[in-house]
Amino acid sequence: MIIVFDAHCLLCNAWVQFLLPRDRVGRIRFASMQGQTGQALLKQAGLQVNSLQTLLVVDGDRSWQHTAAIFRVLHALGWPWRLAWLAWLIPAPIRDPLYRLIARNRYRWFGRTEACLVPPTDKAARFLD
Template structure:
């Protein structure tokens, strides 16, 4: 599975670091929206980098966005993160509205880096570019 993320967003970069720490089986690979691989995956999903307000999860030909992507990622991590699956009982429009509000304000709330996240050397092979 590939997580496509904004490497200049400090919240998004923390999310990737969290996944690197807790993905014990190396299930996830990563592509930034600033890189060619990430942009190609976004285009394939019908998304544009400009004004992007979602995390994209790609698993083969299937893609997920917003909270569906986050919940699938947490489920794949196993216990205790799999317990987040209970959030599916909250209607998607409500979950995704909260997600989009956070995504719209992510730079002002969490900060933005002028440089992209540089993966730790021991995880570099899990980043597509």
């Protein structure tokens, strides 16, 4: 499973920092949308970096965006994080616009950095570029 994230977004960086210690088996890998791998995965999914308002999760030949991507990631973490699937009961037309609102305002509300996330040495192999 690969998560394509915005390395300049402090909220996205916090999400990656949250996931690293909780993915004990190392199933999740990370690609920034500013890197070559991330851009190739975005292009493959039909997404453009300059107007991106979603997290992209790629697992094999399948990909997910918006809240479905978050649910997939939390599912991969195992229990108790799989309980997040209860939010699946909320229809996507309600969940996803709220997600996009946060994504559109992520820099304004959470901040932006020009420095890329430097992964811990023991987790660096999980970052694709």
